[in-house]
Amino acid sequence: MEHIKTKDFDFYVDESGFTFNREYLTGPVKHKKSIEMNPLLLKHLSEEDQSWNYAFVSGIYHNEEEKEEYEKRDFANGITVINRGTMNGECRKNSGHYHGVSKGHVLPYPEVYEILQGKAAFILQKSTNFDSEEELKVDDVKLVILETGEKLVVPAWYAHCAINIGDEPMAFYNLAAKNTPLFYDPITKKHGFSYYILKENDILIAIQNANYNNLPQLKVVKPSYDEKLGIIEGKSVFAQFAEDPDIFRYLDHPEEYEAEIENLLK
Numbered sequence: 001m002e003h004i005k006t007k008d009f010d011f012y013v014d015e016s017g018f019t020f021n022r023e024y025l026t027g028p029v030k031h032k033k034s035i036e037m038n039p040l041l042l043k044h045l046s047e048e049d050q051s052w053n054y055a056f057v058s059g060i061y062h063n064e065e066e067k068e069e070y071e072k073r074d075f076a077n078g079i080t081v082i083n084r085g086t087m088n089g090e091c092r093k094n095s096g097h098y099h100g101v102s103k104g105h106v107l108p109y110p111e112v113y114e115i116l117q118g119k120a121a122f123i124l125q126k127s128t129n130f131d132s133e134e135e136l137k138v139d140d141v142k143l144v145i146l147e148t149g150e151k152l153v154v155p156a157w158y159a160h161c162a163i164n165i166g167d168e169p170m171a172f173y174n175l176a177a178k179n180t181p182l183f184y185d186p187i188t189k190k191h192g193f194s195y196y197i198l199k200e201n202d203i204l205i206a207i208q209n210a211n212y213n214n215l216p217q218l219k220v221v222k223p224s225y226d227e228k229l230g231i232i233e234g235k236s237v238f239a240q241f242a243e244d245p246d247i248f249r250y251l252d253h254p255e256e257y258e259a260e261i262e263n264l265l266k
């Protein structure tokens, strides 16, 4: 059993999934089984596989006042834990999706992630035609490597998939504006993201997904910090929101912060 304790959250992870170690205001913890990932895997798992792949909870607060602050702004937070181990050699991951453009906007909403425990990689793949009947065109693919405490802001048009590249369960926190239209189908149609990440003898291997045409080279990047976006070294996004929620205004005003958000991954 793993005890995952940060300044903000306290929970356990074991063979059956994750449970909280104290009372929070939260929705139910939901689990996704490994075999449910089969449509998105390089090699399918046998139907006998009983393991859980990831668990998530939407909306997590210490008290009513905190909850009201998020609700007032129409923001949603959550925690996801991706199990340890691999699936036929492929690193465990979540499903991943594109964000559509919300009403009254020209850019999709961004999303903030912070690693609470473990080592993570996020595949970010940029497409602007995911909401059309055309062949999905991928203009850029980044593999963002993150250690515990590091943060990522997903820029406009990038589908995002979280991957556990470490040897222990990987937990992350997310913060985004609510009511973002989510597009899973463009990914499912291609049997996953543009690259599969495998682990052999502790070495990560990226394999192109043959269902995509004309894929750009995968770029490995480390994100930087930007105090003006509330992405601060040594300070959790949860604590930063409690102290100054206005700093996350970019989550539902992406057009005004496009360059700053993109700069974090340059």
Ligand SMILES: [Fe+2]
Binding pocket: 097, 099, 111, 160
């Ligand atoms: Fe998202």
